[in-house]
Amino acid sequence: MQLDSGDGRRPSTNQRLPVNPRRHKVAPEQRKRVATACNSCNVRRVKCSGGTPCGQCSASNRECVYPVPVEKVNVPRAELEELRRRVDLYERALQEAIPDPSRRQELISHASATPEGLSPSPSAFSPTQSFPSEGSNLHHGVPSVKAEPEDEQTPGRLLQDPDGTARYLGETSxxxxxxxxxxxxxxxxxxxxxxxxxxxxxxxxxxxxxxxxxxYTADSRPLIERDSKPISLPSSEDLATLLSKLRHLIQDGNGEWPSGGIYWFGELDVLPTQPASSPSASDADMNEFRYLAFYHAAMANIVRAGTSSKEVLNSPSTPSISEAYFARAAVLVGNPLDVTRCCTIGDVATLCLMAAYLIEMDRRDAAYMHVAAAMHICIMLGVHRGLVDERGKRVFWTVYILDRWLSCLMGRPHIVMDDAIRIQLPADAPSMPPAAGLRAHVELSRISGYVVCNTYRVAPWEASRGGLSRQPDKAIWMLQQWQSTLPPRLQLxxxxxxxxxxxxxxxxxxxxxxxxxxxxxxxxxxxxxxxxxxxxxxxxxxxxxxxxxxxxxxxxxxxxxxxxxxxxxxxxxxxxxxxxxxxxxxxxxxxxxxxxxxxxxxxxxxxxxxxxxxxxxxxxxxxxxxxxxxxxxxxxxxxxxxxxxxxxxxxxxxxxxxxxxxxxxxxxxxxxxxxxxxxxxxxxxxxxxxxxxxxxxxxxxxxxxxxxxxxxxxxx
Incomplete structure (x- = not known):
């Protein structure tokens, strides 16, 4: 039977009829059909009972998950276009007024502070900056004004090492x-x-x-015991040669690299005053020789770099000389958790070199702990607030880079938030290599923190802004912006x-x-x-x-x-x-x-x-x-x-x-x-x-x- 619309025409077949005013509203508990089916029943197009779990999932021993309710926000198109135009205008005006990207970021960080605390922006680019929305060009982004549903938290995995120990590794691992x-x-x-x-x-x-x-990880294989094999540093002439090789390998190429290097572990061109005899663990006070820990850690790295994979595979059970140097460095630097010892920025540089050695030896968990100790010493000394000279500043930023690198490598949260850091970026200084490489590496590490924390939801900083987007457009845009602003000496x-x-x-x-x-x-x-x-x-x-x-x-x-x-x-x-x-x-x-x-x-x-x-x-x-x-x-x-x-x-x-x-x-x-x-x-x-x-x-x-x-x- 067809209903007449009142003007002699039949209603369109794709137009819904008005609700019957005499129809009574049925309570949810009395409905025969559920309002929303679970994800599994929805995919399989079967009737869902609406329980938790529902009947279908319970019978199949399947995980029963219901979709998260999505709150939609409607914005008039004219208002959306006006917002896009304003953001684009403000972006251009800010870039013209402040060409220096680091200075721009500093002002944005201060301006984005909230009454509850500082802005939760994890990267060098503030979330208030424009970034690509869905379907937009990656180079010309616009702010997203559509509320996104908050993504479910997806954890990483507990994987077993060769020793049977379960270790958590996140999604970026x-x-x-x-x-x-x-x-x-x-x-x-x-x-x-x-x-x-x-x-x-x-x-x-x-x-x-x-x-x-x-x-696989070598963290399950124990290092040699501390001080079980006392070892002395080479002669001053040999040590200078070895330190020069290490500086060329991991730091700045002995001043030959235009970038100035992307790490700064310390003054590898300055020789120490060596004691008449090697200090032993029986000495009452090791603080007198504590400065030598840096050089033992450096020797561990250079000996490891001079060892081939075949030499290691031929003698896997024999403790290497590099491990002996590392053990001596551990004895000299002492327990970083012992706050009764006066920690210095020199201890931070030593822990940094020790972490670099552990990374190369595939002991990432141990390196993770050493970097954490180094960063906490920096915070205790106020280095993160700028209470240090240019050399100490570069050591801090190297710890920062290693922290973000290990966080990305293992899919774990990093140690300190960007908003807690007030120290300036590395700058060129007399008698020091150019700071361009290290500076760019810091900016890239900030973006790395964003990728780990937001793309993989280690710590969803942007959840309060409407949920995390599963699209990678913002991360891609941030990376492309970083690349486009590199100085000529860092371009390929x-x-x-x-x-x-x-x-x-x-x-x-x-x-x-x-x-x-x-x-x-x-x-x-x-x-x-x-x-x-x-x-x-x-x-x-x-x-x-x-x-x-x-x-x-x-x-x-x-x-x-x-x-x-x-x-x-x-x-x-x-x-x-x-x-x-x-x-x-x-x-x-x-x-x-x-x-x-x-x-x-x-x-x-x-x-x-x-x-x-x-x-x-x-x-x-x-x-x-x-x-x-x-x-x-x-x-x-x-x-x-x-x-x-x-x-x-x-x-x-x-x-x-x-x-x-x-x-x-x-x-x-x-x-x-x-x-x-x-x-x-x-x-x-x-x-x-x-x-x-x-x-x-x-x-x-x-x-x-x-x-x-x-x-x-x-x-x-």
Whole structure:
């Protein structure tokens, strides 16, 4: 029966009828249907009982999660355009009035203070500055005025080291990302039609999957006991030579690098006054020789740098000379928690060098503790408020950089907030190397803090501003702004290279932060691409975020290129620095996974170049010191083998799917199916849950960054 609209015309079929005024409102507890279904029932298009858990999830032993209510804010378009125009005008006026970016940031920090405290901005760029909104150009951002739903907190993982000790590693940690890859590949590889019976467990990549929930660190191996092997410093002449080599390696290239270096550990060109005999632990007061701790820590670093990976692997159980120097430094510097001893900025420099040594020895947890102690001494001395000279200022900012670096490396919160720091940035000073490199490194480390805390939600500073956006646009914009304001001495050549090793490392960290900001989308793209190729009709596999993915791949390729340049510049060095290995490792992982997210035809030359880049990353890991380098190299080899297995299987699946589609094209009309998806090409057996999960991956254009329960039922 059709109702008349009163003017002789029938109402439009897409227009809802008015609510019946005689209809009584039903109480929520008396309704037969729930207002909102849980996420699982909504994906599977089944009726939800509305309980916690609901009946469907309870019967399937599945986690029952309901969507978070979203409060929407409507802003008139005219008002939005006016806000955008004003922000753009204010940005230009501020940049013209104050060309110095650091001075601009200082004023913004003061202006953004609130009655409850200082602004929670974690980076060199205030959240009140314009940044890209959804769909906007990355170079010309606008402030977001639409309230975003607050993201759920997704924790990192407790991974076991070789000693069986569980250690927390957050989302930015490479070990955590690899663990999620192991889950993903372990879930879908049983569906593959390629049976590598003729390959060994190492060749087919299965050894990579067996390490799920584990990672390698040397923190589980004890250092030699303090003072168990008393050791003296070399003669003044030899010590000067060794310190010069260390300064060239990790600081400023003995004044030859235009950047001035990106770290400042102390005055490595000043020799100490050595005692007549080496101090022993039996001395009543070690404070007299405390200044020597800095030089023992320096010797530990230079001896380690002169040791090759083969020498370490040939004698893994023999304590090295570098460890003996480190133990002596630990004895001389004393217990940093003992506040009865008068701590100085010299102790901070010593702890900084000790942390650098521990990082190179893959003892990141121990380095994390040493950097924390150094930062707390700085706070106790008021260094973070500027109560120090230029040399002490540079030591503080080096501690700051190491703090942000370890925070990013391990996915953990950093020690001190940016708003608590009032010390000026490094500045050029007589008899000191240029401050440009260190200054730029500090600014980049601030952005690193933003990426860790906001993109990966270690400490959601912006939650009060309407929730965190899962898009990486703001982080990308901040990084691009940093790069565009670099002084000429820190810029790369048109070919993307530099003859300054410190400048190469600086840009490698920039590329690494781009990868980290985009990596959640990258993992989501891998999932969707695998699901589309395995269980649904052949079609377009590109993602709505393809521009972000291309940016990530381009950053990975740049890091491999810069890694090759560093290997050429430091040809006399026996093993690469830990930072070089880390940047190259993550770049290689992206290049290995590139085939899984793209269906574009690749020429033989391009594929050969990509394979060459991957092999370089693998070989660079092999050159790393100790078992860590060998473990990382094996992980890359096994991941590459698994990716190739999966690609071969998906290629076969697509061929079968194309044949099926060709048959359906000539089938009678009544034999066709109305569903948008074809039946699964692979034999899944009676377990339809995995098929539903794969279909959900295809539907999910914004997957959770790392859903720890996603594969819990399919990886046993």
């Amino acid at each position: 490479g070990a955590t990302f690899l663990d999620h890859l192991k889950e993903l590949l372990g879930a879908v590889l049983p569906l593959t039609q390629v049976e590598p019976q003729q390959l060994s467990r190492e060749q087919d990549g299965s050894a990579f999957l067996s390490s799920l929930g584990k990672y 050549s048109p070919g993307g290279l530099s003859n300054d090793p410190a400048c190469c490392l600086l840009h490698m960290r920039y590329n690494m932060l781009l990868i980290l900001a985009i990596r959640p989308l990258f993992l989501g793209a891998v999932k969707r691409s695998i699901a589309k190729r395995l269980v649904v009709q052949a079609g377009e596999t590109s993602s709505m975020h393809s521009e972000h993915l291309k940016l990530c791949i381009a950053a990975a390729r740049r890091n491999i290129r810069l890694g090759r340049q560093l290997a050429t510049l430091n040809i006399s060095r026996k093993s690469p620095l830990h930072a070089e290995q880390h940047f190259s490792f993550n770049a290689t992982v992206c290049l290995i996974l590139e085939d899984l997210i793209s269906d574009e035809e690749v020429s033989d030359e391009e594929r050969e170049a990509r394979n060459s880049d991957i092999m370089f990353g693998i070989e660079l890991e092999e050159d790393g010191l100790g078992n860590f380098g060998q473990t990382s190299s094996n992980s890359l080899r096994h991941l590459w083998a698994l990716a190739q297995r999966l690609m071969n299987s998906m290629a076969q699946s697509q061929e079968l799917n194309n044949a099926r589609l060709a048959e359906q094209r000539f089938a009678p009309p009544m034999m066709t199916t109305p569903t948008d998806y074809s039946m699964p090409l692979l034999q899944i057996g009676e377990d339809h849950a995995l098929y539903d999960e794969l279909v959900a991956w295809v539907d999910d254009e914004w997957p959770p960054m790392y859903n720890t329960g996603l594969f819990s039922g399919f990886t046993q």
